[in-house]
Amino acid sequence: FRYNHLEELQAIVEKNRKDIAAIIMEPIRNVQPQPGFLEGVRALADEIGAVFIIDEISAAFRMNSGGAHLVFGILPDVAVFSKALGNGYPIAAIIGKSQVMEAAQSTFISSTMWTERIGPAAALATIKKHKAVDAGKHLMAVGKQIQEGWTRLAKKNNLKIDIGGIPPLSHFSFEYDNALSMKALFVQLMLELGFLASNLFYAMYAHTEDHVRSYLEGVDKSFEKIARSIEHNDIDKKLIGEPSSIGFKRLA
Incomplete structure (x- = not known):
């Protein structure tokens, strides 16, 4: 189901309610959750007895010192963390309610590197420093400056772009038929x-x-040249390599 489309999840539940063991989703995607969306997902999980799992791998520690679900006041049954948790060191963590996590007691997991302690040590140090300096506040402020800069500079250079993502994980796309070529030229x-x-x-x-x-001074100069290439219809001629392909499409 697509993010902010609760009706799509409701349709899935109505058709498969006896076969759904868990509902897995990210707490936030490219846009803010609409009022009642996350609460509605939580309610549907409770209604059918499914485990509500939040994927915090991308969003955690970007907006606050912890999972983004805390920002929105939603309590999942299980939350999964990685990436920013270790500040560059390989680490992943699964946390959850005791009645769900107890299921792991009946399983056995073996690992070649399960006594490796660098990742956990890095995670503990990261969490401590993250809280001490309120890193989430800084990341949000920097991200907002970037998004506002993109908006201002696109308008200045008469370029049509679409901006998305939470501020610390921002992205933009050119709103043109040859968007991939324009992106490649921007990178160049x-x-x-x-x-x-x-x-x-x-x-x-x-x-x-x-x-x-x-960075924004560089964006301004690049946007100006791209706008000029649009006028001259020579975007592809300016490229020294091939543009990238379209990536995968995400759901919730």
């Missing part, structure tokens, strides 16, 4: 300016006002 132009950048921006605690200002 930014690289010429010394930025390894695409249409994505992932905020980090290390980002400063100077970084944001310098």
